[in-house]
Amino acid sequence: MSATFPAAETEVSSSFDQIRQLESNYLLQNYARYPLALHRGKGCYLYDLDGNRYLDLISGIGVNSLGYAHPRITKVIRQQAGLLLHTSNLYYHEYQGRLAERLAKVSGLQRSFFCNSGAEAMEGALKMIRSHGNAKNSGKTEIVTLENSFHGRTLGALSITGQPKYRKDFEPLLPGPRFVPRNDVAALEAAVNEKTGGIVLEFIQGEGGINPISEDFARKARKLADQFDALLVFDEIQCGVGRPGAYFAYQLLDPVLLPDIAIAAKPMACGIPLGVIIANEKAAGTIKSGMHGSTYGGGPLACRVALEFFDILEELLPSINSVGGYFRMRLTELMHTYSFIKEVRGQGLMIGVELEWPCKQFVLDGIKEGLLFNCTHDTVLRFLPPYILTEPDVDRAITTLKKIFKHAALP
DSSP states (O other): OOOOOOHHHHOOOSOHHHHHHHHHHHSOSOOOOOSOOEEEEEBTEEEETTOOEEEESSHHHHTOTTOBSOHHHHHHHHHHHTTOSOOOTTSOOTTHHHHHHHHHHHHSOOEEEEESSHHHHHHHHHHHHHHHHHHHOTTOOEEEEETTOOOOSSHHHHHTOOOHHHHGGGOSOOSOEEEEOTTOHHHHHHHOOTTEEEEEEESEETTTTSEEOOHHHHHHHHHHHHHTTOEEEEEOTTTOTTTTSSSSGGGGSSSOOOOSEEEEOTTTTTTSOOEEEEEOHHHHTTOOTTSOOOSSTTOHHHHHHHHHHHHHHHHHHHHHHHHHHHHHHHHHHHHHHOTTEEEEEEETTEEEEEESSOOHHHHHHHHHTTEEOEEETTTEEEEOOOTTOOHHHHHHHHHHHHHHHHHHHOO
16 A cells, blocks of 8 residues: 655656656666656555556665665654765764674674775775785786676776676776686686686676575685685675675575675665675775775765664564565466476575576566566566565565466467
């Protein structure tokens, strides 16, 4: 049941055609947007300009972790907006240290650096790798990463992204990356050597199709990083901070496998830009005073919202696992009905459904039926719903997917 909003908040001043025309005239044409303009949200649901309701199973590509208009987050934003939005990092404020302490407790790592996005966090991690390698010897600059990976769209992050379609228009990129197949332990061993400054892994590849790395592969990466004095970096931008049913995906292993650096962003501030590099003392020591910075990073608004988010996340972790398991079970039932579904995979509320053919049309069909998700790696339906998703929400989604799939299965 949708909430009642004051008239000033619900009034729509532009039509969809006006919005689209303005963007066509004045924005870079780099986004292939879906034909939908959103106006407001409540819980797990979004509403378009005409008031049509959509169950959101992509949550701003994993950002809107607590859905929309969450009362506790809204309250904190309103309070902090009346106090202090920005200070720069020339001065202290009361929330940055508290958030760093919270991250140290939940991550097992010691020190944090705050920035604005996942890509910016990756850039900082790359600088730590370079600084570490250069302190050892000038040739220790190679980075080992994975084929099919995705680490962001800045030049540094693109340089270690193992998908040529993202790299080709911007080459030459940074030299030194070595790409190995996911879970190929022998290839990993062959790639890491004395010239390796860092090993960068997504514990669960997101943009690459919701593919996890194996425990053997992850533990071998840790062993090789120690053997060759390289920094091990886990990219938890999409697969971390509650999404897998744990604070971080590397904590799914028993015993937990700690990296030297973990980077995160998407869900932490519930839509307010916030990224973080979390590092052990060895990695943190690579960045001295004046070597790195961020004007907006770790501002009082973002940090205070993130603190509230972590309080709420602690309460939600059990349901992320249970509802995520229920969602995968229901999707697996569909796989037994529709032969074009090849596999259902994922962890917690990070779920992929691989199909026999490209799936963009299913995304468009979903919009028409009031269901939002997206397609990644061409053939994988990606579901990154808010952490507040319930089993009745899942049932609603499955009913809609059945309708979409039934139409697709007709001769």
